[in-house]
Amino acid sequence: xxxxxxxxxxxxxxxxxxxxxxxxxxxxxxxxxxxxxxxxxxxxxxxxxxxxxxxxxxxxxxxxxxxxxxxxxxxxxxxxxxxxxxxxxxxxxxxxxxxxxxxxxxxxxxxxxxxxxxxxxxxxxxxxxxxxxxxxxxxxxxxxxxxxxxxxxxxxxxxxxxxxxxxxxxxxxxxxxxxxxxxxxxxxxxxxxxxxxxxxxxxxxxxxxxxxxxxxxxxxxxxxxxxxxxxxxxxxxxxxxxxxxxxxxxxxxxxxxxxxxxxxxxxxxxxxxxxxxxxxxxxxxxxxxxxxxxxxxxxxxxxxxxxxxxxxxxxxxxxxxxxxxxxxxxxxxxxxxxxxxxxxxxxxxxxxxxxxxxxxxxxxxxxxxxxxxxxxxxxxxxxxxxxxxxxxxxxxxxxxxxxxxxxxxxxxxxxxxxxxxxxxxxxxxxxxxxxxxxxxxxxxxxxxxxxxxxxxxxxxxxxxxxxxxxxxxxxxxxxxxxxxxxxxxxxxxxxxxxxxxxxxxxxxxxxxxxxxxxxxxxxxxxxxxxxxxxxxxxxxxxxxxxxxxxxxxxxxxxxxxxxxxxxxxxxxxxxxxxxxxxxxxxxxxxxxxxxxxxxxxxxxxxxxxxxxxxxxxxxxxxxxxxxxxxxxxxxxxxxxxxxxxxxxxx
Amino acid sequence: xxxxxxxxxxxxxxxxxxxxxxxxxxxxxxxxxxxxxxxxxxxxxxxxxxxxxxxxxxxxxxxxxxxxxxxxxxxxxxxxxxxxxxxxxxxxxxxxxxxxxxxxxxxxxxxxxxxxxxxxxxxxxxxxxxxxxxxxxxxxxxxxxxxxxxxxxxxxxxxxxxxxxxxxxxxxxxxxxxxxxxxxxxxxxxxxxxxxxxxxxxxxxxxxxxxxxxxxxxxxxxxxxxxx
Numbered sequence: 001x002x003x004x005x006x007x008x009x010x011x012x013x014x015x016x017x018x019x020x021x022x023x024x025x026x027x028x029x030x031x032x033x034x035x036x037x038x039x040x041x042x043x044x045x046x047x048x049x050x051x052x053x054x055x056x057x058x059x060x061x062x063x064x065x066x067x068x069x070x071x072x073x074x075x076x077x078x079x080x081x082x083x084x085x086x087x088x089x090x091x092x093x094x095x096x097x098x099x100x101x102x103x104x105x106x107x108x109x110x111x112x113x114x115x116x117x118x119x120x121x122x123x124x125x126x127x128x129x130x131x132x133x134x135x136x137x138x139x140x141x142x143x144x145x146x147x148x149x150x151x152x153x154x155x156x157x158x159x160x161x162x163x164x165x166x167x168x169x170x171x172x173x174x175x176x177x178x179x180x181x182x183x184x185x186x187x188x189x190x191x192x193x194x195x196x197x198x199x200x201x202x203x204x205x206x207x208x209x210x211x212x213x214x215x216x217x218x219x220x221x222x223x224x225x226x227x228x229x230x231x232x233x234x235x236x237x238x239x240x241x242x243x244x245x246x247x248x249x250x251x252x253x254x255x256x257x258x259x260x261x262x263x264x265x266x267x268x269x270x271x272x273x274x275x276x277x278x279x280x281x282x283x284x285x286x287x288x289x290x291x292x293x294x295x296x297x298x299x300x301x302x303x304x305x306x307x308x309x310x311x312x313x314x315x316x317x318x319x320x321x322x323x324x325x326x327x328x329x330x331x332x333x334x335x336x337x338x339x340x341x342x343x344x345x346x347x348x349x350x351x352x353x354x355x356x357x358x359x360x361x362x363x364x365x366x367x368x369x370x371x372x373x374x375x376x377x378x379x380x381x382x383x384x385x386x387x388x389x390x391x392x393x394x395x396x397x398x399x400x401x402x403x404x405x406x407x408x409x410x411x412x413x414x415x416x417x418x419x420x421x422x423x424x425x426x427x428x429x430x431x432x433x434x435x436x437x438x439x440x441x442x443x444x445x446x447x448x449x450x451x452x453x454x455x456x457x458x459x460x461x462x463x464x465x466x467x468x469x470x471x472x473x474x475x476x477x478x479x480x481x482x483x484x485x486x487x488x489x490x491x492x493x494x495x496x497x498x499x500x501x502x503x504x505x506x507x508x509x510x511x512x513x514x515x516x517x518x519x520x521x522x523x524x525x526x527x528x529x530x531x532x533x534x535x536x537x538x539x540x541x542x543x544x545x546x547x548x549x550x551x552x553x554x555x556x557x558x559x560x561x562x563x564x565x566x567x568x569x570x571x572x573x574x575x576x577x578x579x580x581x582x583x584x585x586x587x588x589x590x591x592x593x594x595x596x597x598x599x600x601x602x603x604x605x606x607x608x609x610x611x612x613x614x615x616x617x618x619x620x621x622x623x624x625x626x627x628x629x630x631x632x633x634x635x636x637x638x639x640x641x642x643x644x645x646x647x648x649x650x
Numbered sequence: 651x652x653x654x655x656x657x658x659x660x661x662x663x664x665x666x667x668x669x670x671x672x673x674x675x676x677x678x679x680x681x682x683x684x685x686x687x688x689x690x691x692x693x694x695x696x697x698x699x700x701x702x703x704x705x706x707x708x709x710x711x712x713x714x715x716x717x718x719x720x721x722x723x724x725x726x727x728x729x730x731x732x733x734x735x736x737x738x739x740x741x742x743x744x745x746x747x748x749x750x751x752x753x754x755x756x757x758x759x760x761x762x763x764x765x766x767x768x769x770x771x772x773x774x775x776x777x778x779x780x781x782x783x784x785x786x787x788x789x790x791x792x793x794x795x796x797x798x799x800x801x802x803x804x805x806x807x808x809x810x811x812x813x814x815x816x817x818x819x820x821x822x823x824x825x826x827x828x829x830x831x832x833x834x835x836x837x838x839x840x841x842x843x844x845x846x847x848x849x850x851x852x853x854x855x856x857x858x859x860x861x862x863x864x865x866x867x868x869x870x871x872x873x874x875x876x877x878x
Binding site: 570571572573574575637638639640641642643644645646647649 | 689690691692693716717718720721744746751787788789792798829831832835
C-alpha cells in the first residue's frame with residue numbers, strides 16, 4: 001500500500017509540476033508528461049518500479065480515448081468519411097509500412113522482420129496528435145481533419161495488424177488464436193485488475209473463450225460479440241441509463257460509464273479482439289444517444305489521467321544507456337524515420353490536395369511513431385517476430401519520435417502558420433459556425449430552441465430531466481441528458497467552441513453558477529439568460545450576463561396590452577403604451593442591476609436603495625396618471641404641431 | 651303516429667308579388683376602399699370626423715391600418731384581396747413630412763408586390779382609381795413655389811402618383827384640407843366632412859369626369875370647376 005501511495009504521489013507530482021510549466025512554455029501537455037517521465041525515471045528505477053507494467057495499465061487510456069473518439073463519430077459521419085478513411089488513411093498506412101520495410105531490408109533485415117517494423121512505424125500517435133490538435137484548436141481545420149482521418153484509419157488498422165503479425169513468425173507456426181488474447185493484452189491490460197483473476201501471472205486476464213474452438217466457431221463468436229455490442233449499445237444502454245438517471249446519483253452514472261467501457265474491453269479480450277476496437281464500436285453506437293455528452297464528461301477525466309500516466313511511462317521507459325551507447329545511430333534512425341514518414345505524408349497531401357498550411361500541418365503532425373507502436377512491438381517480440389534487442393532499439397526510436405513531435409507542432413505554429421497565414425490569410429477555412437448550447441429544455445428553452453433551429457442554427461440541448469430529453473428526441477431535437485451546470489458536461493457539449501449559451505434552467509442558483517463559470521472561463525461565448533424575477537436578474541447581471549430575460553415579463557406586458565384594448569383603447573395606442581412601459585421598466589431594472597451588490601442587502605446598499613426609492617416615486621406618479629417620463633414617451637410619438645405653428649413658419 | 655305533412659306554409663310564403671318585383675340598381679356602382687392611417691387618433695380633429703361620417707356607408711370599406719396592424723405586421727394576402735374586390739382605392743391620412751404616415755409606406759412596400767401590382771403579370775390593379783384624402787398643417791399658400799413649402803401639394807405627392815401610374819390605376823389629385831390645425835376653430839371641419847361624403851357618393855355613382863379631374867391641382871378644385 002505504501003508503495004502504491006508513493007508511486008501515485010510521484011506520478012501525480014510529476015504531472016502537476018511538469019504539465020502546467022510545459023503548457024506555459026507552449027510545449028503542450030504531452031511533452032510535459034514525457035519530460036516528467038524522463039525526470040522520474042531514475043527515481044523509479046531506484047525504487048524498483050516496473051514502468052513497463054504500469055505502461056500496460058495506462059494503455060487503457062488509449063482504449064478510453066477510442067471510446068470517446070467513437071462517441072464523436074456518428075455512423076452517418078463515419079460513412080461520409082469512408083473515402084478519406086480508405087484513401088488517405090489506407091494509403092498512409094500501406095505506403096509508410098512499405099517504405100519503412102524497404103529501408104529495413106536495405107539495412108539487411110529479413111523480410112518478415114522488415115514488414116513487422118514497417119507496420120509498427122506506419123502508425124502515428126493518436127494520443128499526442130489528437131490531444132495537441134485539440135489543445136491548439138486545430139482539430140476542425142482542413143489539416144486537422146485530414147490528420148484525424150488518418151489516425152482513425154490507423155487505430156482501426158491495428159486490429160488486422162495484430163492478426164497479421166503472428167503469421168510473420170511462420171516458421172514456428174504459432175497458435176494464432178492463442179496469441180490473440182496476448183495481442184489484446186497490451187491494450188487491454190486494465191481488465192486484469194478488474195477481473196481479479198491473477199492466476200496467470202503476466203496474463204491475468206488471459207482467459208480465452210476461444211481456446212479449443214474450431215476456426216468457424218471462433219469467427220462466429222467474434223462476429224457475435226461485435227454484434228452484441230452493437231445491439232446492446234443500441235437497445236439496452238438507453239433503458240439502463242434512463243433507470244440510473246432516476247437515481248439522481250452522479251457517481252453511479254460515472255460508475256456505469258466505466259463499467260460499460262471496461263466490460264466491453266473485457267469481452268473483447270475474452271474473444272481475442274482488440275479492446276480498442278470494441279470500445280470504439282460501442283462509442284459509435286452510442287454517438288447519437290442522448291447520454292453521449294454525459295458519458296463523455298464522465299470518461300474524459302479518466303482518459304486524460306491514464307493517457308498522462310502512459311506518457312510518463314513512455315518518458316520513464318527511455319533506455320538512456322542504449323541511447324547514449326549508440327547515440328548517433330539512434331538519433332539518425334529516428335530523424336530518418338520521421339523524414340520518411342513526412343515524405344509519404346507530403347506525397348499524400350499533394351495527391352489529396354491539401355494546400356498551404358493544411359498540408360504542412362498534416363505532414364508535421366503525423367510524422368512520429370505512436371503508442372500503438374509500443375503495443376505492436378511488445379506483441380511482435382512476444383511472438384518471436386522481432387528479436388528482443390532490436391525491439392528495445394525500435395522502442396527507443398518510437399519514444400524519441402514521440403518526444404520530438406511537440407517540437408514539430410511548435411515549428412508549425414511559429415514558422416508555418418505564422419508565415420502562410422500572413423501571406424494567404426484565407427487559406428485555412430474558417431471554423432464552421434460554432435454551435436449554440438441551450439441549457440434547460442423546459443417550456444422556455446424549447447421555444448428558444450425551435451426558433452434557432454428553424455433559422456438554420458445547430459443547437460445542442462442539455463437538461464437534467466431525462467423524460468424531457470427523451471420526449472424531445474422523439475421530435476428530432478438533439479438533446480442530451482445531464483446536469484448542464486456541470487462544467488465537464490458543458491465542455492463535452494462544446495462550450496469552448498460555442499458561439500452562444502442560452503441559460504434556461506429552472507434552478508435559479510444553478511443558472512447563476514453557470515453564467516458565472518462561462519462568462520469567466522469562456523468570455524467569447526455570448527450568454528442569453530432567463531431570469532425568474534428582479535432579484536434573480538440582478539444576480540445574473542452580477543454574474544456577467546447582459547441579455548437577461550425575465551420569464552414572465554413579456555407575457556405580462558402583452559396581457560396588459562390586451563387589457564387596454566379590451567377597455568376600448570385604440571390598438572396602436574395600446575401598443576405604444578406597452579412599448580413605453582417596457583422601455584421604462586427595463587431602463588429602471590438596468591439602473592438597479594448596475595447598483596446592486598451581491599454582498600450587500602438592499603438596505604445596506606445605499607446607492608441602490610436611493611435609486612429604488614426614486615424609481616418607486618416615479619412609478620407611483622405614473623400610476624396615478626400624472627405627467628411623467630412614462631407619459632411623455634407615450635405621447636411624444638406622432639403628436640401634431642401646436643395650433644398656429646404654421647403662421648410662424650416662413 | 652308520424653304523419654307526413656306538406657309544408658304549405660312555405661309554399662304560401664313564396665308570394666308572386668316578390669317574384670315580380672324589380673330591384674332598381676343604379677347604373678354604375680363602384681365600391682370604395684379607404685385605407686385610413688392616423689397614428690394619433692386621440693388628437694385628430696378632422697380625420698376622425700371624416701371617418702365618423704363615412705363609417706357604415708354602403709359601398710365603402712373603411713380600414714383603420716394602425717388598429718389592424720399595431721405592430722406593423724401587415725397581412726399581405728388579406729390586403730391584396732381587399733384591393734381586388736374594390737374599384738376605387740383611397741389613402742386617407744394627415745400629411746407627415748410631405749408624405750404618408752409610416753404604416754402606409756410599409757403597406758405599399760409589402761402589398762404592392764411584383765406580379766400583383768406591377769410587372770408583366772401584375773395587372774390586379776389595372777383600371778382602378780386611386781386618390782388620397784389629406785389634411786395638412788400648413789395653409790394653402792404655403793404649398794406653392796412662393797410659399798415656405800416651395801412645392802404645390804400635388805408635386806410633393808408625385809411618388810404616390812407614379813406608384814398609381816405604374817400599377818395601371820387612374821390617379822386623381824388629393825382631396826385636401828389645408829390648415830387643419832385650426833380648422834376646428836374656423837368651423838371648417840363639418841363642411842369638409844360633408845364634402846368628403848359627397849365626393850365618395852360621386853365616385854360611387856361614377857358621376858365624376860375622371861379625365862378632367864385628373865388634370866386639376868386638387869380634387870377640391872376639380873369639383874369647383876365642374877360645379878359639383
